[in-house]
Amino acid sequence: MKDTLSDRIRRGDTIDPPLSWLLSGATIFTRAGMGIRRMRPFAAVDADVISIGNITAGGTGKTPAVIRYAKRGVAAGVKVGVLTRGHGTRQSSSVVVSSDIEPEDHFRLLGDEPALILRKVPEALVFKGKDRVQSAQIAVQDHGCQVLILDDGYQYIHLGRNDDILMIDSTNPFGNGRLLPRGFLREPLSDICRATHCIVTRCDEGLDRSEISETVQRYNPGCAIEWTVHSPTALIHADTDVEQSLDLFSGKDVIAACAIGNPESFTKTLESLGMNVIESHAFADHERIPQNVLKSSHPAIITEKDAVRIQSPPDNVFAVGIELETLPD
Structure with a gap:
């Protein structure tokens, strides 16, 4: 695959003017999106909600974390639902529920990550929908879910949650510190303050823990940090x-x-x-x-x-x- 602009930004490569100026100017749209999200009405459901997400774009290892928490819920004897947007699948106004479709259709109708979650935790249910408040309500009211895992939910702030888990990739924790599209932060580092728990991934690949720890504690004093590896x-x-x-x-x-x-x-x-x-x-x-x-x-x-x-x-x-x-x- 060719080396894209997105790859260069993710690696922190130098971006020369005038492109760098254009990208910096476009961050106004990222800030506008954050403002719109904060204006939406807050909703809560009668279930324990665990949000797992990033403050950055790109892979931090969310799916193994979702699988881990889903397995824990199943082992505890509770009914687990996973709320997802279903990246790369056709979106509709209705909520797609995994129990209503055949396993061979999971990837096509739910997406690759939900399909993998269901392979690993077949006892769980997946609810795919753009409006994850609606998905949560259907999961609780129609399917009796007691634990909901909000996949990629850190920016979905209008659904109440008991745990707001922030995933951080140790190999590139905060990029160049800039917002999308000039950097790959979805929101400012100050919004680390919302996290109830941070999971730092890929810590076996060379890591100075102090830098990440100091950044987290600067914006969220006392926040628990879990250091992890992706173990084959x-x-x-x-x-x-x-x-x-x-x-x-x-x-x-x-x-x-x-x-x-x-x-x-x-x-x-x-x-x-x-x-x-x-x-x-x-x-x-x-x-x-x-x-x-x-x-x-x-x-x-x-x-x-x-x-x-x-x-x-x-x-x-x-x-x-x-x-x-x-x-x-």
């Missing part, structure tokens, strides 16, 4: 779903391909498993990986989120299973 659990054959040992391709040449928000971290994960990555292909987040990229005499390794998008994957394709693992303080 298994290699999963993409066509059969059969799990294999993580060392299956240790010391062997492989092809890496992904369409996620932080592709560099995926390549590092494969290298940490002893794989020799001879080709690396990165596509835009949520994009379907072309079949011709995957067909090879070498194993092709993808993420689980990528796997749900691929129909009839070639026999050489494997996905890396990931779980969120908490590190000692």
Whole structure:
């Protein structure tokens, strides 16, 4: 994939005038959007609501966190609902409920991340809708959900929540400190103040904890910070779903391909498993990986989120299973 302007901004590369001036001027629209969100009426539902989201654009590892909290709810014996917008799917005024559709239609009608959540936590229900207040009301009133997980909900401030969890990617926690589109902050750092709990991800990839901790504490004194890694659990054959040992391709040449928000971290994960990555292909987040990229005499390794998008994957394709693992303080 070609190096896009978005990639350059995410990495913090220098953007020269006049483009930098245009991007800085366009941040007025980001600020206007924040103002509109704050004007919307507040709503609450009779359930425990856990919001999981970012202050930045791009991948921070929300989906493994959503899966973790959904599993905890199911293990506690409560009915769990996940509220999502269903990125990349057709939007309508009605709410789509996962129990009303067949599993083979989960990706098409709900999106890749909800489809992966349902694979990992089949006991949960997913509610897809642009109006997540409406989704929450349907989840509680019509389906008896007791715990709701608001996926990518940090900016969806008009739905009340018990926990407002802020995800932070340690490899690029706050970018260049600028708002979209000049930077990749969705809102100012001062809005860290709303978080009830921060989860810092990918802490195994070289991290000075003090910088992140000082920034969080500056805007939200006393806020709890959890330091985590994306821990590989298994290699999963993409066509059969059969799990294999993580060392299956240790010391062997492989092809890496992904369409996620932080592709560099995926390549590092494969290298940490002893794989020799001879080709690396990165596509835009949520994009379907072309079949011709995957067909090879070498194993092709993808993420689980990528796997749900691929129909009839070639026999050489494997996905890396990931779980969120908490590190000692």
